[in-house]
Amino acid sequence: DAGITQSPRHKVTETGTPVTLRCHQTENHRYMYWYRQDPGHGLRLIHYSYGVKDTDKGEVSDGYSVSRSKTEDFLLTLESATSSQTSVYFCATGGTIIHEQYFGPGTRLTVT
Amino acid sequence: QQQVKQSPQSLIVQKGGISIINCAYENTAFDYFPWYQQFPGKGPALLIAIRPDVSEKKEGRFTISFNKSAKQFSLHIMDSQPGDSATYFCAASMKSDSWGKLQFGAGTQVVVTP
Numbered sequence: 001d002a003g004i005t006q007s008p009r010h011k012v013t014e015t016g017t018p019v020t021l022r023c024h025q026t027e028n029h030r031y032m033y034w035y036r037q038d039p040g041h042g043l044r045l046i047h048y049s050y051g052v053k054d055t056d057k058g059e060v061s062d063g064y065s066v067s068r069s070k071t072e073d074f075l076l077t078l079e080s081a082t083s084s085q086t087s088v089y090f091c092a093t094g095g096t097i098i099h100e101q102y103f104g105p106g107t108r109l110t111v112t
Numbered sequence: 113q114q115q116v117k118q119s120p121q122s123l124i125v126q127k128g129g130i131s132i133i134n135c136a137y138e139n140t141a142f143d144y145f146p147w148y149q150q151f152p153g154k155g156p157a158l159l160i161a162i163r164p165d166v167s168e169k170k171e172g173r174f175t176i177s178f179n180k181s182a183k184q185f186s187l188h189i190m191d192s193q194p195g196d197s198a199t200y201f202c203a204a205s206m207k208s209d210s211w212g213k214l215q216f217g218a219g220t221q222v223v224v225t226p
Contacts, residue, residue: 042216090155094212099144099205103155
């Protein structure tokens with residue numbers, strides 16, 4: 001998994017609560033990405049980042065925010081979790097060859 | 113709206129057979145086409161990739177075929193093995209995209225029976 005860890009690996013939360021997922025990488029990659037994976041949709045990009053404090057929105061960013069205060073950490077926050085955000089979330093990094101992305105092990109989030 | 117359409121959704125192949133997964137795209141600006149392999153409970157991993165200046169790329173038992181005029185590309189898994197059972201995603205991106213963003217297909221679950 002190219003030195004990428006995600007925490008927590010599993011989480012169950014209630015509708016309306018805030019949730020933060022963490023991605024940590026040891027590869028010193030400048031590019032980092034958050035995806036969600038849902039059956040029939042493949043992987044959809046939520047937010048992405050190039051370096052510290054340089055982030056932008058992906059195709060499914062509504063209800064999500066991100067922060068990157070250190071090169072190695074990329075946080076994804078669900079400001080007020082909804083059942084539609086039940087999904088598996090993957091963090092990825094891009095190195096020297098930016099189109100080659102390396103994925104973490106994922107976080108399975110269930111919103112009840 | 114998915115920019116990369118992948119088929120079939122799932123397939124079952126016998127050991128030793130050939131698995132074929134197809135992808136189609138509309139955006140002619142796409143110029144990098146990777147395939148990712150994902151085992152249950154794991155993150156996707158880059159398997160093989162192709163650029164449109166070649167029509168075929170082979171790595172071991174995995175081959176990508178690319179048809180630029182038809183805007184289609186496919187993954188062939190030769191001599192399929194039970195260990196190849198996984199979900200496969202095609203993707204596409206543009207070299208001009210400095211963020212390196214990928215557009216993924218919906219995925220194909222491959223089951224190789226002994």
